[in-house]
Amino acid sequence: MTRPPPELRFPRDLLAADSLTAARALLGARLVRAGDATERRRRVGRIVEVEAYIGPDDRASHARMGPTPRNRVMFGPPGLAYVYLVYGMHHCLNVVTEADGRPAALLIRAVEPEDGLDAMRAGRGRPTIADHRLASGPGCVGAAFGVDRSFTGMDLCDPVSPLRLASAPDDEPAPVIVTGPRIGIAYAGEPWSSRPWRLAVSGSPSLSRRLP
DNA sequence: CTAATGATGTCCT
DNA sequence: GGACATCATTAGA
Numbered sequence: 001m002t003r004p005p006p007e008l009r010f011p012r013d014l015l016a017a018d019s020l021t022a023a024r025a026l027l028g029a030r031l032v033r034a035g036d037a038t039e040r041r042r043r044v045g046r047i048v049e050v051e052a053y054i055g056p057d058d059r060a061s062h063a064r065m066g067p068t069p070r071n072r073v074m075f076g077p078p079g080l081a082y083v084y085l086v087y088g089m090h091h092c093l094n095v096v097t098e099a100d101g102r103p104a105a106l107l108i109r110a111v112e113p114e115d116g117l118d119a120m121r122a123g124r125g126r127p128t129i130a131d132h133r134l135a136s137g138p139g140c141v142g143a144a145f146g147v148d149r150s151f152t153g154m155d156l157c158d159p160v161s162p163l164r165l166a167s168a169p170d171d172e173p174a175p176v177i178v179t180g181p182r183i184g185i186a187y188a189g190e191p192w193s194s195r196p197w198r199l200a201v202s203g204s205p206s207l208s209r210r211l212p
Numbered sequence: 213c214t215a216a217t218g219a220t221g222t223c224c225t
Numbered sequence: 226g227g228a229c230a231t232c233a234t235t236a237g238a
Contacts, residue, residue: 051219060219062234070234088231090220107219139220149233184219208220 007032010165012157015078019052019097019104022078023199026050026095028175030166031111033145043116043145045135046168048175048204049109049211051182052197053094056103060188063103074103079157083142083149090139091148095156095165109183109198111135112206113144120144137208176202180211 007030014025026047035042053061053074062071062084073082074096082094082105094105113120113134120134121127123143135144142148147163156165179196186193200211 053219062219065235068235084219085233086218087220088218088233092219094219109219137221182219187218 007159008167008169009159010157010167012079015095015097015157016099017097019054019106020197020199022095022097023050023052023106023197024177026106026108026165027177027199027201028168028172030114030168031108031141031145032164032166033116033147034162034164035116040146041116041119043119044114044166045111045120045144046114046201047108047110048112049198049200049207051107051109052097052104052199053107054098054104054197058188059192060182060185061103061105063105067103071103073153074105076100079155081147081151081154081156081163083147083152085149086139091142092138093142093145093147093151107138108141109138110200110204110206110208111141111144112204119146132205136206140208178202178211183209 015022029047031045031047033043056063063074067075073080077100078097080096082096083091093108096105098104113131123146135141154161178200180198181194182198200207
């Protein structure tokens with residue numbers, strides 16, 4: 001019997017780079033939630049929208065107040081997950097970037113569902129939602145992939161992790177990337193609120209909002 | 213200890 | 226376009 005093509009490991013080096021470079025590498029890559037032997041089906045999607053939160057001086061970043069119990073993992077090595085709860089209900093998944101000691105992360109804002117759509121739909125609790133909307137927003141990604149704060153610290157570059165990254169297939173064209181200001185951070189003030197640190201795959205139907 | 217608030221999503225008008 | 230659900234986290238008393 002045939003098996004799907006092997007997934008390509010996502011190199012940690014790409015995440016150790018500066019965060020905007022890392023963001024461009026992450027767009028088009030896959031987010032994979034492992035299935036299990038009993039009932040949970042594997043979930044896979046293509047990452048199409050991210051936001052960068054860069055360094056200790058970024059007033060929109062959780063790292064702005066220095067290391068705390070919540071954000072501590074942002075100060076550690078690249079490739080680990082940072083998951084936080086917003087508005088008391090939505091779990092948001094970040095990938096830690098840059099060198100150990102420098103706080104930075106990429107918020108995964110949208111994913112195009114590829115496999116395990118029924119499991120994603122169950123996670124969302126919205127039986128009639130359109131396929132392309134299953135993970136179109138940071139809270140939607142968390143719900144669709146069954147991610148919560150207990151995933152913080154998980155190594156997303158380890159192929160054995162229950163939640164991990166995988167590179168796009170070699171024959172897949174590199175995506176065209178568009179940028180704009182980050183969403184929902186007006187409180188940070190200028191210049192942070194205008195920095196074009198939201199990056200997305202142009203033309204994806206799964207973006208959380210349109211991006212010109 | 214108390215109080216304010218948020219890297220959002222959904223339903224309403 | 227606007228209301229609001231709902232709680233971990235943080236700052237401050």
